[in-house]
Amino acid sequence: MSVLIVIPARFASQRYPGKPLVPLRGADGVARTLIERSWRAAQAVRGADRVVVATDDDRIRAACDGFGAEVVMTSAACANGTERCAETMAALGEGHEVIVNLQGDAPLTPPWFVEALIAGLAEDPDAGMATPVLRCDGRALAGLLEDRRAGRVGGTTAVFDSARRALYFSKEVIPFTARTYAADAPTPVFHHVGVYAYRPHALAAYPRWAPGLLEQLEGLEQLRFLENGHPVLCVEVEARGRQFWELNNPEDVPRIEAMMAEMGME
Template identity: 70%
Template sequence: MSVLIAIPARYASSRYPGKPLVKLRGASGKSLSLIERSWRAAKEVGGVDRVVVATDDDRIKAASEAFGAEVVMTSPDCTNGTERCAEAFAALGGGYDIVVNLQGDAPLTPHWFIEDLISGLRDAPDTEIATPVLRCDGVTLNGFLKDRKEGRVGGTTAVFAQNRKAMYFSKEVIPFTTRAYGDAEETPVFHHVGVYAYRPDALSAYPSWPVGPLEQQEGLEQLRFMENGRSVLCVEVASKGRQFWELNNPEDVPKIEGMMADMGLD
């Protein structure tokens, strides 16, 4: 099966304008933009035929082409990354069996997260959309709870059935828990990793569906699939000692840089 990775990136983020061009310092002190680090993460994934940056912004286009990325220009009317990926896929003329949406704010996504995601979708022929989930340790869960307590939207959490089909995604911490967990202890909470793998028919249909009340309330694009009766497969991935965090707020920059320093990532 042929695989395309599209990295949707927009400049006008409501929470963090200009986020794709924010510099992140690696372990050796090298500073690279968020979009370049996300592109580098995509290029490490095995079995991928093509990687493109999908944007509507000339500044992101210029920066991406400067470090060697292929860029597909998309409409400023795209409301989320999935719509942008669908438009990029159409602009390229289709021709891929699986399209992966690696959102441009996840530079710490290890290659095996995406490889396992692609394998999970390949092994489930009746499934149209898949996304990774990572069981939270105490450090991650406490970070989520701290963000919410201080009024920030941190990571997204997921709950799913025994067949791994998603039941719900939320920016709140679900399931509800009051127990205190140690830093390295496993918890019942799963962090939704902001990557998606789609089959072309589902991706192409997505922009034509109306935004439902759950997507509108949570601001989570994957809920549109569920509100239109499409199941989403949750593929559990393993951290293998790798720290993971997404850049959602300015406060996340030093946190991610600290993780990169701890892991020796440049």
């Protein structure tokens, strides 16, 4: 299948303004911006035919020009990354069978996460979109719970049915569990990884739907699909020894840099 990867990036983030241009220091001591690290992650995906950064900000465009990324300028009216991907698809033409939304705040996303999504859509012709979920070990779950105790909006969790269709996504830690887990022990909590793969018809429909109450309360764009009766396929992925974390708050910068150092990521 022909695959387009879009990296939506906006400067005016409410939680962390200027986030795409925040420098992150790798294991080699070299600092690269978040948007460059996200672009490098996209470049590592096998089967991707084209990678573009979609933004409405000239500062981000200039930074992307500096490391050689293709940029599509989109409207400042886009409410989220999915709307920005839909606008990008319309600008480039519907010449791709799969459009991947690799959100620009997840520089640790392994390429096999995206490859699994593409394979998931290929195996399920009825699915209009897919997103990866990663089973938390005790260490990852502790990090999510610590963020909530500190009043920080950290990672998103997902619950799904036996057919892997999403039931709900939340910035709270769901499902509730009173147990404690060893750092390397599996838990019943799945971390939702902020990547989406859409078929063109599903992506084109998205901007026509008004944001629903749940999407507005949680601030999670994928809930618009559920609120409009469109199933979301959850594809379970494996970490394979890689740590994963999204950059949502300034406090996440040292955490991600520590993970890159531990994993030897330059």
